[in-house]
Amino acid sequence: MMEPTLSHYLMVSGALFSIGLLGVIVRRNLLIIYMSLELMLNAANVALVAMSHFNGNLDGQVMVFFIITVAAAEVAVGLALIVALYRKRRTAETEDLATMKL
Amino acid sequence: METILFNIFAVLAVLSALLVVVNPLSRNPVTSAMFLVTTMISVSGLFVLLNAYFLAAVQILVYAGAVMVLFLFVIMLLDVQETARRKLRIVSLVMGFVAVGALFGVYKSSIDATYETAGQDSHALGQAEEIVDADGDVVVGSTQALGKELFSHEGGFILPFEIVSILLLVAMIGAILLSKKELR
Numbered sequence: 001m002m003e004p005t006l007s008h009y010l011m012v013s014g015a016l017f018s019i020g021l022l023g024v025i026v027r028r029n030l031l032i033i034y035m036s037l038e039l040m041l042n043a044a045n046v047a048l049v050a051m052s053h054f055n056g057n058l059d060g061q062v063m064v065f066f067i068i069t070v071a072a073a074e075v076a077v078g079l080a081l082i083v084a085l086y087r088k089r090r091t092a093e094t095e096d097l098a099t100m101k102l
Numbered sequence: 103m104e105t106i107l108f109n110i111f112a113v114l115a116v117l118s119a120l121l122v123v124v125n126p127l128s129r130n131p132v133t134s135a136m137f138l139v140t141t142m143i144s145v146s147g148l149f150v151l152l153n154a155y156f157l158a159a160v161q162i163l164v165y166a167g168a169v170m171v172l173f174l175f176v177i178m179l180l181d182v183q184e185t186a187r188r189k190l191r192i193v194s195l196v197m198g199f200v201a202v203g204a205l206f207g208v209y210k211s212s213i214d215a216t217y218e219t220a221g222q223d224s225h226a227l228g229q230a231e232e233i234v235d236a237d238g239d240v241v242v243g244s245t246q247a248l249g250k251e252l253f254s255h256e257g258g259f260i261l262p263f264e265i266v267s268i269l270l271l272v273a274m275i276g277a278i279l280l281s282k283k284e285l286r
Contacts, residue, residue, distance in 0.1 A: 004108040004151070007213050012112045012148065014213075016119050016141075018206040023123035026198040031131045031177060032123070035138050038169065039119055042145050045161075053152040058251040061154050062259055065248065068157075068164050069266050073273035075169050079176045080280035086180050 009050035017043035030082050030092045034075070041071050108151055115144035124195070131177045135170060142166045153242040 016039055023036025045064045052060025086092055118140035125133055142165040149158035252259045 003105055007217055008108065008112070009148070009152070010213055011210065012115060014206055014209040015116045016145075018202045018209075019116070019119040019123055021205065022198050022202040025201065026195055027123065029131060031173065031180070032134055035122055035134055035173065038138065038165070039122065039141065042142065042165075045157075046145060046148055049149055049152050049154045049157060053154070058247060061157055061248055062251055064154075064157055065160070065252070066259075066262060066266055068160055070269065072164055072169060073270055075172055076273050076277045077280070079172055080277040083176060083179055084280050092180050 006050055006054040009054075010047055013043045013047040013050070015043075016040075016046065028094050030085075030094060033094070034078055034082070038071065038075070041067060104151060107147070111144045111147040111151065115141050115148065118144065132174065135173050135177065138173075139166050139170050142170075155242065156245045156248050 020036045020039035020043060023039065024033050027033055027036065045067055048060040048064050048067075052058060052064075082092060085097070089097065091097065118137040121137040122134045122141065125137070127133075142161060146158040146161035146166075149155075149161060252263060
């Protein structure tokens with residue numbers, strides 16, 4: 001068996017990103033869409049750490065550190081928004097939140 | 103050994119990510135959240151294989167810990183029983199798979215093409231390069247190395263670090279304000 005190379009890690013990252021995008025496209029529940037967004041952020045993290053490892057440069061890991069921080073802040077605000085929305089409309093489904101649709 | 107671990111973590115990450123999004127057995131957000139935890143832990147395993155030990159620990163603490171607790175808390179606040187019943191529309195499922203499959207195909211072929219043209223370059227072939235610091239010691243993604251990179255680097259990351267702290271403060275205030283009973 002051959003050692004995992006950069007392209008292997010990039011493949012995993014691409015697969016995770018695609019699955020996250022699939023979730024954003026297909027699912028109707030706001031919470032699941034949010035989880036899919038987290039998946040996509042994680043895919044970017046895997047790519048950055050792999051690049052950092054295989055190019056001998058720690059800057060990629062610093063970038064991931066910042067991404068994780070921003071993602072945590074984003075989740076806090078986003079979930080607060082979802083809760084506020086749910087209080088007003090009693091739903092967390094995107095199909096029912098189509099007031100601005102023509 | 104590294105190869106076996108990589109295969110385990112990669113397959114686990116991708117499979118549980120798929121189960122987050124399209125679980126044939128359950129529409130329940132709690133199930134998705136649990137599989138998301140599995141994905142996060144597998145990704146942190148990949149980080150360990152890439153010598154990014156600090157990030158692996160942070161990944162588990164922040165994602166599997168804080169973010170997941172927040173998600174489960176909100177799922178409990180909302181009424182999930184009603185949402186669990188709804189079926190996915192088959193058309194949107196097929197179209198989503200086609201679009202995402204096409205995207206992944208483009209991604210894969212571009213990586214393959216890059217590696218073909220890169221040829222014998224050990225860099226591009228993915229031979230890991232040892233990170234060496236000023237004293238000639240081999241550096242891995244330990245807490246110490248990352249801290250040095252963040253703070254003591256010439257033209258380092260001190261300003262972004264402070265900006266991120268302000269961002270966290272803003273997010274905290276925003277979350278509290280949004281969750282208040284009456285929104286004005």
